[in-house]
Amino acid sequence: xxxILQEIAEELDQLKSMDQAIGMAIxxxxxxxxxxxxxxxxxxxxxxxxxxxxxxNEEKKHxxxxxxxxxSKQIPEVEFSFPKFKASFKEEFSDETLKEIGILLGALRFExxxxxxxxxxxxxxxxxxxxxxxEKIAAAERGHYQIIDELLxxxxxxxxxx
Numbered sequence: 001x002x003x004i005l006q007e008i009a010e011e012l013d014q015l016k017s018m019d020q021a022i023g024m025a026i027x028x029x030x031x032x033x034x035x036x037x038x039x040x041x042x043x044x045x046x047x048x049x050x051x052x053x054x055x056x057n058e059e060k061k062h063x064x065x066x067x068x069x070x071x072s073k074q075i076p077e078v079e080f081s082f083p084k085f086k087a088s089f090k091e092e093f094s095d096e097t098l099k100e101i102g103i104l105l106g107a108l109r110f111e112x113x114x115x116x117x118x119x120x121x122x123x124x125x126x127x128x129x130x131x132x133x134x135e136k137i138a139a140a141e142r143g144h145y146q147i148i149d150e151l152l153x154x155x156x157x158x159x160x161x162x
Contacts, residue, residue: 008117012124021121022070026063028117032110033059039103048100051151054083055107055144062137075129078136080143101152108148115141 015021033056040052058080068076118138125131 008113009120012117012120018124018126018130019070021124022066025117025121026066026070028114029059029063029066032056032114033063035110036107039107043100043103045100048103051147052103058140058144062140065133065137069133075133078133078140080140083147104148104152108145108152111141111145111148115145 011024012021015024036052036056036059040049040056043049043052061079065076065078068074115138118134118141122131122134122138125134
């Protein structure tokens with residue numbers, strides 16, 4: 001079985017141009033936006049919905065950055081800041097906690113895959129400016145990963161009864 005990260009590198013090796021790679025990146029972001037939007041519309045949990053909507057909007061912003069870059073060849077400013085979700089997200093989980101954890105695990109995998117994808121694009125960039133652009137998007141994806149990972153850690157950590 002091939003590692004998903006190896007598959008990404010192999011897919012990028014088959015592309016003929018940076019423009020094709022940008023197209024692939026836009027598709028990846030749109031896929032993420034659709035996934036998170038779907039999950040936001042399905043959950044009854046307000047905190048989870050807030051998280052999924054945040055991530056959907058982030059993926060939309062990334063697709064817009066990439067479109068802007070593809071059209072103008074100008075590197076847009078990539079912005080990312082950690083949102084302030086409720087500290088006690090665990091208490092916000094609904095009775096469908098396992099389902100919500102499963103969604104977050106899928107999201108975690110997606111964000112990891114996205115980060116690696118942009119790191120690979122940075123390594124293949126035509127110039128320093130492109131490299132920095134892709135590294136900034138990779139850093140934003142890493143931020144998404146960290147948010148999800150922290151929520152999962154809080155939900156699954158062992159709690160000793162006293």
